[in-house]
Amino acid sequence: MAEPILLQRLESHAIWLRSLGVRGIRLDLSRCPGICVRLQGAELVGASLQSADLRQSDFSDADFSGADLRGTDLRFAELARADFSVAILRDVQFRGANLNGANLRRAQLWQADLRYASVRGVNLSGAELMGAQLAGVDLTGTRLCGADLGGADLSNANLCGTDFTRANLRGASLEGAIVDHDTNFFGVKAEGRVFSTVDVEFLRVAHLPPCLAGTRLA
Numbered sequence: 001m002a003e004p005i006l007l008q009r010l011e012s013h014a015i016w017l018r019s020l021g022v023r024g025i026r027l028d029l030s031r032c033p034g035i036c037v038r039l040q041g042a043e044l045v046g047a048s049l050q051s052a053d054l055r056q057s058d059f060s061d062a063d064f065s066g067a068d069l070r071g072t073d074l075r076f077a078e079l080a081r082a083d084f085s086v087a088i089l090r091d092v093q094f095r096g097a098n099l100n101g102a103n104l105r106r107a108q109l110w111q112a113d114l115r116y117a118s119v120r121g122v123n124l125s126g127a128e129l130m131g132a133q134l135a136g137v138d139l140t141g142t143r144l145c146g147a148d149l150g151g152a153d154l155s156n157a158n159l160c161g162t163d164f165t166r167a168n169l170r171g172a173s174l175e176g177a178i179v180d181h182d183t184n185f186f187g188v189k190a191e192g193r194v195f196s197t198v199d200v201e202f203l204r205v206a207h208l209p210p211c212l213a214g215t216r217l218a
Helices: 003-018
Strands: none
16 A cells, blocks of 8 residues: 555544544555555554554554454564554454563553564553464563453563452463563462472562462461
8 A cells, every 4th residue: 555545544544533433434444455655643443454464564643542452463673662552453463572661551462472572661551462473572671461361372471570369270381481570460260280380489478379378377
């Protein structure tokens, strides 16, 4: 897609947003093939980007809140500080992407592939990550409070300072995951076997999951 045409569509989308859908046209890039764009800070609220190929694009500081990105390819994209709150991100390819400081609060990330992405300091509170691929992901300082990670793969992930308070980790894999004194599993829903390969000696007693309560003294 030529840049002038894309910019025209973005302007029409902005009018659509400001007029609450009365004027302008909602941005629709669904199934758009191979476009590497530089749209830092773009206003993409509620846009339709299903199955678009946006690999290596730069959307840092962009606002995708409420957007539909089902099946979109964002591998190796620059997404630092982007807002994906309440966005539909099922089956999205985030492999190798930079999501540092992004907001994914209450986003739907079922089966999303975030392997080897950088997800430092991200807000994933209340997000739905069932079956998500998070192997090798750097989740340092990330908030996953109340998130649903049922069946997710967090093997070899960096979980230093990650807050899982009251998250669901039933059936998840934490094999080889790195934890530290600030990793918080308070109130987590999970079977004891989920933590069988986790070095829980690094955890504060107050941060232990209920399934391990009483396994060591304060």
